[in-house]
Amino acid sequence: MSRPRRGLWRATALYAGGAVLALWGAFPFLWMLSTSVKQSSEVFASPPTLVPRHLTLGNFARLLTETNFATYFGNSLTVSFATVVLTLGVSAVGAYGLTRFRFPGRETVAGLILLTYMFAPIMIIIPFYILVKRLGLVNTHLALVLSYTTFCLPFCLWLLRAFFQSVPLELEEAALVDGAHRGRAVWHVVLPLALPGIIAAGIFTFILAWNDFLFALVLISSDELKTLPVGVNDLFNATIVDWGMIMAAGVMITLPTVGFFAGVQRYLIRGWGSGGLKG
């Protein structure tokens, strides 16, 4: 086979493979988007239409006015952002302690922390529930924030530790010599340099909190406190399924995460290399 023809074969194979992959990865989402802006008669039309003949935002309007979706959305935002703030605070402080101070047992502690990452929530959800109940925190957002923070901590501690280790000690010492006290040195020298790691840790935490189903299912019982995954599943199971409206809900839950990913993909790939999302 001559060289140009081999190049042509290769290109054809690549683009065909790429097209199949794009279809498999993205088509279900496009179908959801398409269904969410269709009128109910067109949702059930045969043959189905990919590009809606009549665009409508009626499904979104129904979702926001006739259901508690807006409440669930607000709850999810509150819980997720609180989790991100708490997790970043606790893990940045802890990771700094693990990198910059020598003490006996440091490596053992770091190893034990990683070990806790191996336990899937389902394996401890029963004692966890009993504990939360004893603390009087059942049916509170605080219980969710504490659960998500705990489950994000091992990953975030290890990720931030790796980033802190990559900040040269001399830079920090130089700041200290210049008369800055330690807090200022960390704030102005270490944190900016570790920013990609902090962003990656923040995104991982946000997505875990935003997507979690199990803790929200077990720990929250009143409707007005529910977060999106459980709330939407309730909507889905409540009556005869209003597919247009449910797909609108799916689009709205997905948008924040897609936005985050599109914005900071390059930080994420780096974070992924050092541990990755769990799921």
Place this chain on the structure above:
Amino acid sequence: MRKSALVGWTLLAPSLLLLGGLVAYPILYNFWLSLFAKHAFLPAQTFVGLGNYRYFATDEEFWRSVRYGTIYAGSTIVFQLGLGVAAALLLNETFRGHGLLRGVVLFPYTIPTVVAVILWKWLLNDSYGLVDYVLVATGATRTPPAWLGKDYIMWSLIVTSVWQFFPFVVVTYLARLQTIPPELYEAATVDGAGAWRRFRHVTLPQTGAVLFVIVLLRGIWMFTKFDTVWLMAGEGGVSQYVRTLPVYAYERTFTYLQAGMGAALAVLMFGLLAGATAVYFGLFRDEEIVS
């Protein structure tokens, strides 16, 4: 020196407090709890020793859940791996739009499970689903099966899970592929190796270690997967055809309210995973080190 240790421990204290109180303590408490007959909501409990474990030794439901869990974890791993590695090899090539495609491939992994499940239930719907429409329109079949009925629910669950989780394999494998020195491929090409032999003799040995880790992690995560399975089949109806061990443990606790029984199932889940991991290491560890 001593001051340094004190500051170090102080900075770590919040993390250790949370992990100790909300992970380590529940793990230990779970072992203790598995020795009791305890109602999920009421405080009363009776010590039964290994009674819960004896019960499950002869419980058909338990063994069925282990079998379903193994089928589910095993087949989703095989498909995720095949699809994920193929996609990573493709994305490792340079062609127009491959950056965008990488983002698109990542997408299913980032959406909440509840969305992935509802989306696939809509695609597989037996009256208005797109999949059935395509099958009938292309003449593949005139009476498509009920994908969400008892005969096919496991397959639908597997497809949904593979779609949702294969991006993990893609990204992890791709990260390793990009660190393989190009000289190795050049040398193989000079030696006259075709695409398949380059894959077999350069790529596979280079990526053995990462494949070992991917299968280990995905195996643990698929065997303990709760939300996808539970959301796909719900509690009644067809759920009995996909009731894996995590779902069974959940139902024992929060539906039958037998917290002690549920805790025992969690311990059994842990034991099975630990055993499988030990066997896995015994089988593959040496090869991993060689490569």
